[in-house]
Amino acid sequence: xxxxxxxxxxxxxxxxxxxxxxxxxxxxxxxxxxxxxxxxxxxxxxxxxxxxxxxxxxxxxxxxxxxxxxxxxxxxxxxxxxxxxxxxxxxxxxxxxxxxxxxxxxxxxxxxxxxxxxxxxxxxxxxxxxxxxxxxxxxxxxxxxxxxxxxxxxxxxxxxxxxxxxxxxxxxxxxxxxxxxxxxxxxxxxxxxxxxxxxxxxxxxxxxxxxxxxxxxxxxxxxxxxxxxxxxxxxxxxxxxxxxxxxxxxxxxxxxxxxxxxxxxxxxxxxxxxxxxxxxxxxxxxxxxxxxxxxxxxxxxxxx
Amino acid sequence: xxxxxxxxxxxxxxxxxxxxxxxxxxxxxxxxxxxxxxxxxxxxxxxxxxxxxxxxxxxxxxxxxxxxxxxxxxxxxxxxxxxxxxxxxxxxxxxxxxxxxxxxxxxxxxxxxxxxxxxxxxxxxxxxxxxxxxxxxxxxxxxxxxxxxxxxxxxxxxxxxxxxxxxxxxxxxxxxxxxxxxxxxxxxxxxxxxxxxxxxxxxxxxxxxxxxxxxxxxxxxxxxxxxxxxxxxxxxxxxxxxxxxxxxxxxxxxxxxxxxxxxxxxxxxxxxxxx
Numbered sequence: 001x002x003x004x005x006x007x008x009x010x011x012x013x014x015x016x017x018x019x020x021x022x023x024x025x026x027x028x029x030x031x032x033x034x035x036x037x038x039x040x041x042x043x044x045x046x047x048x049x050x051x052x053x054x055x056x057x058x059x060x061x062x063x064x065x066x067x068x069x070x071x072x073x074x075x076x077x078x079x080x081x082x083x084x085x086x087x088x089x090x091x092x093x094x095x096x097x098x099x100x101x102x103x104x105x106x107x108x109x110x111x112x113x114x115x116x117x118x119x120x121x122x123x124x125x126x127x128x129x130x131x132x133x134x135x136x137x138x139x140x141x142x143x144x145x146x147x148x149x150x151x152x153x154x155x156x157x158x159x160x161x162x163x164x165x166x167x168x169x170x171x172x173x174x175x176x177x178x179x180x181x182x183x184x185x186x187x188x189x190x191x192x193x194x195x196x197x198x199x200x201x202x203x204x205x206x207x208x209x210x211x212x213x214x215x216x217x218x219x220x221x222x223x224x225x226x227x228x229x230x231x232x233x234x235x236x237x238x239x240x241x242x243x244x245x246x247x248x249x250x251x252x253x254x255x256x257x258x259x260x261x262x263x264x265x266x267x268x269x270x271x272x273x274x275x276x277x278x279x280x281x282x283x284x285x286x287x288x289x290x291x292x293x294x295x296x297x298x299x300x301x302x303x304x
Numbered sequence: 305x306x307x308x309x310x311x312x313x314x315x316x317x318x319x320x321x322x323x324x325x326x327x328x329x330x331x332x333x334x335x336x337x338x339x340x341x342x343x344x345x346x347x348x349x350x351x352x353x354x355x356x357x358x359x360x361x362x363x364x365x366x367x368x369x370x371x372x373x374x375x376x377x378x379x380x381x382x383x384x385x386x387x388x389x390x391x392x393x394x395x396x397x398x399x400x401x402x403x404x405x406x407x408x409x410x411x412x413x414x415x416x417x418x419x420x421x422x423x424x425x426x427x428x429x430x431x432x433x434x435x436x437x438x439x440x441x442x443x444x445x446x447x448x449x450x451x452x453x454x455x456x457x458x459x460x461x462x463x464x465x466x467x468x469x470x471x472x473x474x475x476x477x478x479x480x481x482x483x484x485x486x487x488x489x490x491x492x493x494x495x496x497x498x499x500x501x502x503x504x505x506x507x508x509x510x511x512x513x514x515x516x517x518x519x520x521x522x523x524x525x526x527x528x529x530x531x532x533x534x535x536x537x538x539x540x541x542x543x544x545x546x547x548x549x550x551x552x553x554x555x556x557x558x559x560x561x562x563x564x565x566x567x568x569x570x571x572x573x574x575x576x577x578x579x
Contacts, residue, residue, distance in 0.1 A: 009412055009414070010411065010412055010413070011410060011411055011412075011416060012409060012410045013409045013410060013411060014409070015409055016468065055437065055439055057514070058437050058461070058464075058510065058511050059510055060510045060514070061514060066514040067515060067518065068514070068515060068518035069467070069515060069518075069519070070467075073464055073467065074457065077457070077460050077464060078455050082452055083439055083440060084437055084438055084440060084459075085438040086453070087452050087453055087455075088453040089440060089450075090440075090450070091441075091443045091444060092439070092440040092441075092442055093452070111514075111517075113517070113518070117521070118518055118521065120518070244442045244443055250442070
């Protein structure tokens with residue numbers, strides 16, 4: 001495309017792609033922020049929750065909250081693409097999260113306008129890959145998703161796949177893996193005591209009014225009882241982000257999940273960035289943007 | 305309150321920026337109708353404005369501003385009610401620049417400078433060029449489904465691109481002032497239903513509407529439905545019968561109809577909006 005301007009006359013913008021962990025401080029020091037880790041096995045529906053949430057905002061407010069912006073619009077557009085007719089797919093799909101992107105966060109800024117003045121809040125949501133989930137179960141010091149990121153989580157959203165739980169020979173594996181992750185997180189001190197646990201059962205439309213409901217309820221109770229002392233609070237949610245039947249509405253349970261993400265008290269902790277994680281490849285304009293952002297922040301950021 | 309500054313016109317290609325500018329110039333220069341601003345004196349170089357105005361007068365379809373043909377219009381204005389004087393610079397920037405911002409994630413230096421000191425922004429959108437998301441109905445995939453078309457930033461819906469434009473502008477805009485955004489829905493005569501610009505906007509661009517509402521503490525916005533041509537160019541014979549070219553224009557503000565294209569400028573420039 002003809003630009004009529006030389007390259008040197010342009011300045012670069014932030015990419016609007018998912019944010020790496022080292023950039024979280026730009027958000028957490030500016031806004032009251034909730035960091036949410038969506039953790040669960042491969043294909044359990046984690047990304048679909050985010051797709052559903054973003055598509056809902058494209059149609060209007062969600063759970064009484066207004067969309068107030070996002071630093072990762074391109075990231076959201078990418079994950080939503082297979083959900084849309086422009087993809088040329090016959091049915092909506094969700095791409096598997098790229099394992100090399102395991103520490104990337106999607107950002108949403110929302111406004112609660114119920115009070116006299118809008119209350120702004122930011123959400124940083126990480127779609128933890130299945131590989132990172134398995135590693136956290138298996139080792140004391142995970143590297144795919146570093147400890148620093150686990151410890152920053154305000155909410156651990158533990159995702160259980162109802163579809164798998166409806167298969168008799170698979171359901172105990174789902175429960176065991178969930179329990180195993182929570183135990184590993186406890187003993188490795190992956191999570192802060194102030195972290196809240198949400199036990200989220202996805203694909204609820206496939207099991208509603210079936211016998212699997214009892215197994216899900218039992219699993220929720222067992223996990224709550226066993227790990228009550230390790231979290232600030234535990235709640236259970238049943239959702240169908242993109243139901244394939246009409247038994248439940250589209251995005252069933254997703255607005256409630258969102259309002260709980262936003263309602264919990266949030267700290268203004270700044271994510272500590274190890275000094276060796278230099279911000280390479282960032283152009284001067286983006287740096288000036290962020291430095292300008294930092295000049296308005298009250299927190300202290302590690303130099304990058 | 306500053307008396308000299310820029311009004312930045314933002315909008316994707318074909319959103320009506322140049323047509324607005326052509327009709328605005330005619331109303332100011334001709335004084336055919338009462339307007340909130342008057343052109344108190346002519347600027348030395350009026351060639352570009354006269355050129356686009358002539359095309360507008362002749363019912364010619366104004367060619368899209370190309371990247372190599374961008375111009376800037378300078379207007380010496382006086383606000384009738386307050387007698388305040390303004391020197392407004394209005395760059396007529398090609399819509400491709402803003403399309404490039406989303407695609408290439410970059411901005412011209414010059415645009416950044418304009419935004420830093422501008423009075424405010426006129427955000428243009430053509431009422432018939434709003435790309436909406438079409439979500440696939442949920443069902444089980446079939447084995448013989450065709451492969452997925454890879455994602456391209458061009459597939460992003462209009463409202464997402466416009467949120468991105470405003471977010472970038474918000475970062476650049478001076479934080480000591482509230483950023484004023486006049487949303488101009490162009491070709492308003494083509495909107496068939498009886499509605500207000502604000503209701504239409506909230507229904508067609510709900511994400512962008514939420515963004516403006518949520519950020520009301522730092523972004524002050526108003527919505528204008530504008531028909532700068534007055535109707536379809538196919539109806540030029542009957543449009544030519546209006547008493548004056550200025551009288552072809554229609555601007556809807558809430559439920560009120562006026563002909564004055566300086567009203568969006570008035571929203572951006574008048575009243576102290578310094579924090």
